[in-house]
Amino acid sequence: MPEWHTGSFFISQGKVNEMEKNARARILDKEGIERTLQRISHEIVEKNQGATNLAVIGIKTRGAVLAEKIAANIKAIEKKEVPLGAIDITLYRDDLTEIAKQPLVHATEINFDITGKRIILVDDVLYTGRTVRCALDELIDFGRPACIQLAVLIDRGHRELPIRPDYVGKNIPTAKEEQVEVRLEGTDGEEEVVILQ
Amino acid sequence: MQIIIKNGRIINPATKHDKVADILICEQNIVKISGEIKSKEAHIIDASGKIVSPGFIDLHAHLREPGREDKETIETGLISAVTGGFTSVCPMPNTQPACDNQAQVKFLLDKSAAIGLARILPVGAITKGRQGKEMTEMCELKEAGCLGVSDDGDSVEDPGVLKRAMEYASMAGLVVMVHCEDKKLASGGVMNEGYWSTILGLRPIPQEAESIIVERDIQLARRAGARLHIQHVSTRKSIEAIREAKRRGDRITAEATPHHFTLTDEDLKGYDTNMKVNPPLRSQDDVQAVKEAIADGTIDAIATDHAPHCESEKEKEFDFAPFGMIGFETALSLSVTELLEKGMIDWKGIIEKMSYNPARVIGYRGGNIAEGEPADITVIDPEKEWEYTREKIRSKSSNSPFIGRRMKAAVTDVIVGGQMVLTAGKIVRGR
Amino acid sequence: METRTAIKWTKKNLLGIEDLEAAEISAILEQAHSFKSVLERTIPKVPPLRGKTIVMLFCEPSTRTRASFELAAKRLSADTMNFATSTSSFLKGETLKDTARNIEAMKVDMIVIRHGCSGAPHFLSNCVNASVINAGDGMHEHPTQALLDVYTIKEKLGRIKELKVSIIGDIAHSRVARSNILALKKLGAEVTICGPKTLIPKDAEKMGVKVTYEISEALKDADAINILRIQRERQNEALLPSLREYASRFGITTEILRKYARKEVLIMHPGPINRGIEISQDVADSEFSVILDQVTNGVAVRMATLFLISMVK
Numbered sequence: 001m002p003e004w005h006t007g008s009f010f011i012s013q014g015k016v017n018e019m020e021k022n023a024r025a026r027i028l029d030k031e032g033i034e035r036t037l038q039r040i041s042h043e044i045v046e047k048n049q050g051a052t053n054l055a056v057i058g059i060k061t062r063g064a065v066l067a068e069k070i071a072a073n074i075k076a077i078e079k080k081e082v083p084l085g086a087i088d089i090t091l092y093r094d095d096l097t098e099i100a101k102q103p104l105v106h107a108t109e110i111n112f113d114i115t116g117k118r119i120i121l122v123d124d125v126l127y128t129g130r131t132v133r134c135a136l137d138e139l140i141d142f143g144r145p146a147c148i149q150l151a152v153l154i155d156r157g158h159r160e161l162p163i164r165p166d167y168v169g170k171n172i173p174t175a176k177e178e179q180v181e182v183r184l185e186g187t188d189g190e191e192e193v194v195i196l197q
Numbered sequence: 198m199q200i201i202i203k204n205g206r207i208i209n210p211a212t213k214h215d216k217v218a219d220i221l222i223c224e225q226n227i228v229k230i231s232g233e234i235k236s237k238e239a240h241i242i243d244a245s246g247k248i249v250s251p252g253f254i255d256l257h258a259h260l261r262e263p264g265r266e267d268k269e270t271i272e273t274g275l276i277s278a279v280t281g282g283f284t285s286v287c288p289m290p291n292t293q294p295a296c297d298n299q300a301q302v303k304f305l306l307d308k309s310a311a312i313g314l315a316r317i318l319p320v321g322a323i324t325k326g327r328q329g330k331e332m333t334e335m336c337e338l339k340e341a342g343c344l345g346v347s348d349d350g351d352s353v354e355d356p357g358v359l360k361r362a363m364e365y366a367s368m369a370g371l372v373v374m375v376h377c378e379d380k381k382l383a384s385g386g387v388m389n390e391g392y393w394s395t396i397l398g399l400r401p402i403p404q405e406a407e408s409i410i411v412e413r414d415i416q417l418a419r420r421a422g423a424r425l426h427i428q429h430v431s432t433r434k435s436i437e438a439i440r441e442a443k444r445r446g447d448r449i450t451a452e453a454t455p456h457h458f459t460l461t462d463e464d465l466k467g468y469d470t471n472m473k474v475n476p477p478l479r480s481q482d483d484v485q486a487v488k489e490a491i492a493d494g495t496i497d498a499i500a501t502d503h504a505p506h507c508e509s510e511k512e513k514e515f516d517f518a519p520f521g522m523i524g525f526e527t528a529l530s531l532s533v534t535e536l537l538e539k540g541m542i543d544w545k546g547i548i549e550k551m552s553y554n555p556a557r558v559i560g561y562r563g564g565n566i567a568e569g570e571p572a573d574i575t576v577i578d579p580e581k582e583w584e585y586t587r588e589k590i591r592s593k594s595s596n597s598p599f600i601g602r603r604m605k606a607a608v609t610d611v612i613v614g615g616q617m618v619l620t621a622g623k624i625v626r627g628r
Numbered sequence: 629m630e631t632r633t634a635i636k637w638t639k640k641n642l643l644g645i646e647d648l649e650a651a652e653i654s655a656i657l658e659q660a661h662s663f664k665s666v667l668e669r670t671i672p673k674v675p676p677l678r679g680k681t682i683v684m685l686f687c688e689p690s691t692r693t694r695a696s697f698e699l700a701a702k703r704l705s706a707d708t709m710n711f712a713t714s715t716s717s718f719l720k721g722e723t724l725k726d727t728a729r730n731i732e733a734m735k736v737d738m739i740v741i742r743h744g745c746s747g748a749p750h751f752l753s754n755c756v757n758a759s760v761i762n763a764g765d766g767m768h769e770h771p772t773q774a775l776l777d778v779y780t781i782k783e784k785l786g787r788i789k790e791l792k793v794s795i796i797g798d799i800a801h802s803r804v805a806r807s808n809i810l811a812l813k814k815l816g817a818e819v820t821i822c823g824p825k826t827l828i829p830k831d832a833e834k835m836g837v838k839v840t841y842e843i844s845e846a847l848k849d850a851d852a853i854n855i856l857r858i859q860r861e862r863q864n865e866a867l868l869p870s871l872r873e874y875a876s877r878f879g880i881t882t883e884i885l886r887k888y889a890r891k892e893v894l895i896m897h898p899g900p901i902n903r904g905i906e907i908s909q910d911v912a913d914s915e916f917s918v919i920l921d922q923v924t925n926g927v928a929v930r931m932a933t934l935f936l937i938s939m940v941k
Contacts, residue, residue, distance in 0.1 A: 390830045391830055391831050392830070392831035392834045392835075394829070394830065395806075395829035395830055395831055395832055395834075395835070396646070396806070396835070397746055397747065397768060398746040398747075398765070398766050398767035398768030398769070398803060398806060399746050399747070399766075399767070399768075400767075401829075401830060403830075467750060468746075468747030468750045468751060470751075509723070512723065512725050512751075512755075513718070513723055513724065513725070513751075514715075514718060514724060514743070514745035514747065514748045514751060515745060515746065515747045515748075515751070516744075516745040516746070516766070517718060517719055517745065
């Protein structure tokens with residue numbers, strides 16, 4: 001398994017070809033994820049000139065886990081607590097009736113007023129953009145934030161909506177048939193990012 | 198015209214015969230029963246492997262004419278009856294107007310004679326307009342052809358009126374056929390009282406609504422010296438009362454319907470209004486009691502209580518749908534499935550309950566395959582399996598909960614008064 | 629971290645608690661919990677039922693249940709339409725079947741029905757393709773009321789299993805009682821029913837409940853009591869000698885509770901309340917009364933029901 005560096009860059013076509021040979025290729029390991037999140041956290045603080053008025057909201061389930069880590073990072077950097085929330089977008093999905101298995105809708109947990117806040121919306125993989133659209137709609141129902149910025153661990157392309165991330169862990173060009181899976185200790189027991197064919 | 202029924206197993210309880218033989222029918226009567234009969238001009242019915250029974254007699258049916266010809270007419274009713282193997286039918290007098298005078302009886306007899314399928318054995322009302330107040334002109338009813346009287350659909354509520362009517366009927370030579378229901382105790386109920394009425398939240402009818410009136414009528418009939426026939430018995434308590442009366446030697450008979458020994462109150466789970474009947478479907482224990490009573494002779498006859506209703510009337514909330522289901526075309530098969538195949542009675546038993554005994558109950562010369570007797574005969578294929586479908590129903594109404602059921606045993610041929618009216622399961626008309 | 633349990637909801641209709649498995653009841657309760665938090669948002673409305681039309685076919689007078697269903701539907705962004713008539717109007721004139729077909733011709737997705745005849749929702753579900761939700765049928769079932777009742781108990785006491793719940797009043801004529809008994813039994817509670825013998829239905833103990841005619845028995849050790857409304861008609865039907873005698877023998881008052889019940893027993897009532905008859909003023913307004921929580925929870929439970937059913941094609 002090649003050692004991947006943190007930083008936002010494209011995987012060379014050769015590497016992609018090599019990965020295609022395997023059913024499952026690891027893009028990031030535990031340390032890689034941590035370093036990536038560290039960098040994103042720094043970028044967030046840099047861009048927003050500190051942590052004042054910031055709030056981090058993760059999209060359930062894995063985005064919420066990443067949001068927790070980012071919030072902790074920001075606290076470590078700025079020595080300041082930032083409000084943390086989690087959002088379940090199921091009710092806002094545009095393909096709700098097409099889901100074969102009915103998902104159990106979990107509660108959205110935002111226990112602070114988002115009005116006037118600079119919201120960092122966090123998700124694990126950015127793909128079509130539809131999930132983010134749901135999250136934006138739902139956030140607006142909670143109040144009127146000053147701005148919403150999007151942070152994602154993986155951007156795999158193939159956008160179907162005009163949505164662009166503000167902070168990206170890794171850009172991974174993929175084929176539509178491929179699956180990008182982010183596994184996190186809190187939800188999956190191990191911590192890595194893999195591509196499945 | 199001559200007809201020979203060849204090689205059938207003739208089961209005739211009247212003469213205790215059960216053997217394979219040929220029957221020669223000439224004009225209206227059975228002329229000869231013998232090992233082998235040959236005739237060139239006779240029409241041959243091959244009854245090999247089949248059972249030849251005296252024609253079935255239904256003590257309890259509703260033909261709805263006059264008044265509710267949208268549900269059934271005498272003609273469609275008799276077509277349905279013949280399809281089910283019945284050669285004689287007792288239509289209940291709860292028509293509109295009620296059959297409570299000789300003109301009404303004459304109407305029934307004339308109409309059925311013109312139709313020429315099954316015979317009608319008329320039953321007149323006990324009280325004028327079935328109002329439970331004044332008794333009918335029973336001597337004239339008898340003269341017009343009635344064999345019994347009944348206010349079916351209701352009990353005669355006033356015991357004084359009923360006692361006098363019973364006395365009068367016994368003088369006129371009429372059987373008093375009683376529907377036993379205390380309407381006050383039933384208090385607008387729609388199903389049997391018990392666990393299932395509790396679960397389904399349907400207004401209950403306690404079993405005593407029937408059995409109390411059964412006991413009352415037995416006592417009144419004994420006092421009046423009347424011939425009493427208890428209609429559609431459905432509870433263990435009623436059966437115990439009848440058994441006790443018979444043991445004492447009372448002149449009492451009783452009938453039960455196929456649905457009361459086939460279905461239970463639990464079957465109402467889906468709120469199928471075609472299962473809404475009066476008396477209501479009872480508990481498993483009552484169903485068992487009915488079967489045992491048929492087997493031990495406490496219940497003499499199987500009667501259909503064929504009660505046609507329009508689809509639009511049954512396609513309603515359970516509370517609003519009328520009581521009753523059709524029954525001519527399923528009576529034999531349900532009896533075979535529930536009684537014969539469960540070992541309660543044999544073929545002789547079935548024929549006794551559907552032909553021989555009903556004739557005795559109503560005092561009619563029939564239910565007997567013997568030389569010189571009228572040729573009313575039903576031929577049964579005992580092994581045939583078939584599915585009861587909506588398309589097969591010959592009644593004008595199709596309010597049956599048995600649609601879609603696999604059935605055992607089928608009526609193939611029916612002869613009434615020496616005329617073929619059903620052949621290979623199809624109605625034959627015109628002489 | 630909560631685990632995302634994907635439940636398989638397959639019921640197209642909600643006709644009664646009888647048709648539900650314990651897991652399905654739990655799924656509705658869990659779903660209701662999420663919806664309850666939606667109701668607390670600045671904008672208490674979510675979009676999953678956008679474009680769906682829900683008809684409230686109420687053939688019996690009802691203010692609360694209809695309002696609750698209507699609000700639940702609107703919180704989910706469905707369009708609602710009211711169709712009020714009387715049960716007896718179906719006896720003559722247009723039948724329920726015709727009415728249902730007419731409503732369906734307007735392209736509706738769900739019909740919420742309240743009807744005076746037991747089994748009417750079953751009948752309706754056989755006439756139409758739309759989903760049918762029973763909002764109370766005759767003396768049969770009132771499934772969403774039972775769901776909101778068990779939700780409320782679970783919310784207040786943390787569980788249902790092995791709790792002792794007593795239902796007091798006119799059990800025979802109560803769809804609330806039937807649905808509650810079924811739901812509570814399925815979730816493992818011990819149920820006692822209590823009322824005058826004339827208002828206890830035949831073979832009730834076969835439902836797995838304890839039957840008593842003594843209020844002291846019903847209150848002893850009970851974790852929750854559900855007090856049913858007593859209808860004035862029962863006196864005219866000769867099922868009760870008088871409401872006065874009912875109140876003195878079965879009415880829940882502070883004194884009775886102090887004498888026989890645990891201090892913190894949960895007081896429930898499906899409403900509308902006859903104060904001074906089945907429940908005294910002070911009990912209805914006491915700190916252990918959850919009557920208003922039941923109303924709030926009713927909206928969340930009905931949202932959960934409508935949402936899950938809308939997912940089934």
